[in-house]
Amino acid sequence: MSETTHHEMWERLNLDLEAHDGLLEVLGKFYGDIYLSQDNRLKGMEYLDFVLSEVHGLRIKELQEAKEAGRKVIGTFCVFVPEEITLAADAIHVGLCAGAEAGSDLAEQLVPRNTCALIKSFIGFKMAKLCPYIESTDMIVGETTCDGKKKAYEAFNEIAPTYVMEVPQTKTESARALWRSEVVRYIKALEDLTGVTITAEKLAEGIRITNAKRKALQRLTALRAASPAPISGRDSLLINQISFYDDPVRFTAKINELCDELQERIGQGKGVAPADTPRLLLSGCPMAVPNWKLPFVVESSGAVIVGEESCIGTRNSRDLVDESANTLEGMIDAIADRYMKIDCACFTPNNERLENVTALAKSLKADGVIHYSLLFCQPYSHESLKVDKALQNAGIPMLSIETDYSMEDVAQLKTRVEAFVETLG
Amino acid sequence: MSETTHHEMWERLNLDLEAHDGLLEVLGKFYGDIYLSQDNRLKGMEYLDFVLSEVHGLRIKELQEAKEAGRKVIGTFCVFVPEEITLAADAIHVGLCAGAEAGSDLAEQLVPRNTCALIKSFIGFKMAKLCPYIESTDMIVGETTCDGKKKAYEAFNEIAPTYVMEVPQTKTESARALWRSEVVRYIKALEDLTGVTITAEKLAEGIRITNAKRKALQRLTALRAASPAPISGRDSLLINQISFYDDPVRFTAKINELCDELQERIGQGKGVAPADTPRLLLSGCPMAVPNWKLPFVVESSGAVIVGEESCIGTRNSRDLVDESANTLEGMIDAIADRYMKIDCACFTPNNERLENVTALAKSLKADGVIHYSLLFCQPYSHESLKVDKALQNAGIPMLSIETDYSMEDVAQLKTRVEAFVETLG
Numbered sequence A, B: 001m002s003e004t005t006h007h008e009m010w011e012r013l014n015l016d017l018e019a020h021d022g023l024l025e026v027l028g029k030f031y032g033d034i035y036l037s038q039d040n041r042l043k044g045m046e047y048l049d050f051v052l053s054e055v056h057g058l059r060i061k062e063l064q065e066a067k068e069a070g071r072k073v074i075g076t077f078c079v080f081v082p083e084e085i086t087l088a089a090d091a092i093h094v095g096l097c098a099g100a101e102a103g104s105d106l107a108e109q110l111v112p113r114n115t116c117a118l119i120k121s122f123i124g125f126k127m128a129k130l131c132p133y134i135e136s137t138d139m140i141v142g143e144t145t146c147d148g149k150k151k152a153y154e155a156f157n158e159i160a161p162t163y164v165m166e167v168p169q170t171k172t173e174s175a176r177a178l179w180r181s182e183v184v185r186y187i188k189a190l191e192d193l194t195g196v197t198i199t200a201e202k203l204a205e206g207i208r209i210t211n212a213k214r215k216a217l218q219r220l221t222a223l224r225a226a227s228p229a230p231i232s233g234r235d236s237l238l239i240n241q242i243s244f245y246d247d248p249v250r251f252t253a254k255i256n257e258l259c260d261e262l263q264e265r266i267g268q269g270k271g272v273a274p275a276d277t278p279r280l281l282l283s284g285c286p287m288a289v290p291n292w293k294l295p296f297v298v299e300s301s302g303a304v305i306v307g308e309e310s311c312i313g314t315r316n317s318r319d320l321v322d323e324s325a326n327t328l329e330g331m332i333d334a335i336a337d338r339y340m341k342i343d344c345a346c347f348t349p350n351n352e353r354l355e356n357v358t359a360l361a362k363s364l365k366a367d368g369v370i371h372y373s374l375l376f377c378q379p380y381s382h383e384s385l386k387v388d389k390a391l392q393n394a395g396i397p398m399l400s401i402e403t404d405y406s407m408e409d410v411a412q413l414k415t416r417v418e419a420f421v422e423t424l425g
Helices: A007-012 A017-036 A045-053 A058-068 A083-088 A117-127 A132-136 A147-156 A173-194 A200-223 A233-242 A248-267 A293-299 A328-340 A351-363 A378-393 A410-424 B007-012 B017-036 B045-053 B058-068 B083-088 B117-127 B132-136 B147-156 B173-194 B200-223 B233-242 B248-267 B293-299 B328-340 B351-363 B378-393 B410-424
Strands: A073-076 A092-095 A139-143 A162-165 A279-284 A304-309 A368-374 A398-403 B073-076 B092-095 B139-143 B162-165 B279-284 B304-309 B368-374 B398-403
Touching (some): A007 A017, A007 A058, A017 A045, A017 A233, A045 A233, A045 A248, A058 A073, A058 A092, A073 A132, A083 A092, A083 A173, A083 A200, A092 A132, A117 A132, A117 A147, A139 A147, A147 B147, A173 A328, A200 A233, A200 A248, A200 A328, A233 A248, A279 A293, A293 A304, A293 A368, A351 A378, A368 A378, A368 A410, A378 A398, A398 A410, B007 B017, B017 B233, B045 B233, B058 B073, B058 B132, B083 B092, B083 B173, B083 B200, B117 B132, B139 B147, B147 B162, B173 B328, B200 B233, B200 B248, B200 B328, B233 B248, B233 B293, B293 B304, B293 B398, B293 B410, B398 B410
Parallel strands (some): A279 A304, B073 B092, B368 B398
């Protein structure tokens, strides 16, 4: 990551320059060890390497230039915030920093210790002045998906004003009506912020761009069913992670190019690991940049990851917004319906997820599933027990991992993962 | 508790007789130590002692007799389930067992270890066949107030079919509409279960009975502002606990009698502790029978408890349903509105609670507040930080306690509470 060329910009954004330089140095080394050391990488990954290397640099510069040109930047923590609408308001939709331990000690001033690492991380990044994204946002959008985030946003709101969308907890007609009203409220909030009127034409374009991004990611998912695995799980996770940061049109074009390359490679019978390498699906909590710990552990334990059933994975790309509506109201309905299909563990019941995990594992020819819960994430910890049963019934072995962002348990995780992989041989 | 006279009934209810006898024996001893050992108790507490001693006996017999006469029994875990409606359907509304460690090891087969003691307890009581209430219910009603319960009901549903009400997470108009629709759905579910049509007349009677119970409890709360404290916190907690189990009309009459006695005592300047005893308000998570650990620790540390700001306390009794409506629709609105006033930590934001805790502490002339969170209860753990700030601003000291149902930390809790009480002297 470019430590020096962007100092002036970071200073204007009021980052803690010294701590931020330290962070980039650690991340650069981490990235080198975990990513650049891989064999048989796709040429198309050069784009991802570059975007990642400039994720706090050139991309932030782009945001700043867009802001100077009058556009607004919306920062989010969750796949429930409809990007279609953000784009329809000519605004930019980005994820915020949440995947590293930076500042977590500070975060404990605002939230209980027994809070998951992801939440402590986004609060910590803000408090420690390490996230140029949050410093570039005109509006931060939270949601009520879990108790941890719902309550954390109250404290976070005091240091970073946060607009909160209510995500319902069931999929009844009344719950869908509540969610639709939240979609409408978000449209109004964005119109107020940007001064842009969201017309049917603009929203149709936002839907088209976001659907195209999802289709590219769906294409990637489908290609990973090939054997030998044509791309590593680490690289695929990075693609999903970058989907939250880069410009959606550029990203979509680049991922489609990468998929062309993947198709060619598959045609040649080439892969990143021998065809008899155990294939694993990761399922559960999102892994935000730079939370690459578990994928690295798995892929250095003799297995290859063939899918990510998480919000930074198929949960974000599986469902498209129906593009058949012509009116604004019809499009709002289509958006509400699409988001209500998300099989987040915040819903009760959430049997769709059990079906989706099982179907995904089968379609990707996974030999087993690793369920990943962040420590203190109650919704996914509860569901890990149910996913285990569903997979057992389908004859697919599962290993349940509960961890945080610390590196202390890496050796222990490796022992457990290796033992699991051995049983699949 | 009567260990022998009800054996036949417990056997019919398929309880684990040996384990249940053991439980009653431990509870009887515990009750003797914590309750019967108190000085200057009110004569009116004899009723509570009796009800508690027969809480698994005569009260269950009453439920069985009512069932034989065609009435249905509804079991609940939360103050969001509208008792007015249960009564309007000629059904009986009871709380379920959730205040002891019994069966918690079994519960960990269904829910993660990092689940709060209350949730593990209700699952454990069912799995260990120790709760005659749940075995007497015709319908168990859960709700989506926290991630822990919301997800636990899914697993619980497999061993004890559970109807779940969706409680919204904000207090917007759309959220209120969702909640109102859930109230209507509950009415329909009860009508289907009981065969009773809930008319305006029946619902008005249900509202009247439930309001009368709340008024008696409000009267108790108000009388506790007197100095010296006229009743112990343990006894008041017991009254609030019993309010979930006994017949509401009988309970209301008995508590009003007890309040008459309290008034007399206050008139004579009598109390349960000297006037200069530090007065504490407990605030936070509910304490279900027989979770008397913290009140006992507090009141054996030189302080007296003058209020319980919890669901088994003022959160359940503070707000009445407006009785001015004459139509069924109007009454449903009044019920929806009353329940939306509950300042549960499940709401975001929940600033009402900060105001309510502060006002209650002042009105009860509390010298300090002990905030009580169950370990792994995320909503109340988060709010403890906010309550602390609000009370600091009001010049009221607060001690934050996080614990579970284990007795292992009693000595440590006592040390912390004694140190806190000393600072109030």
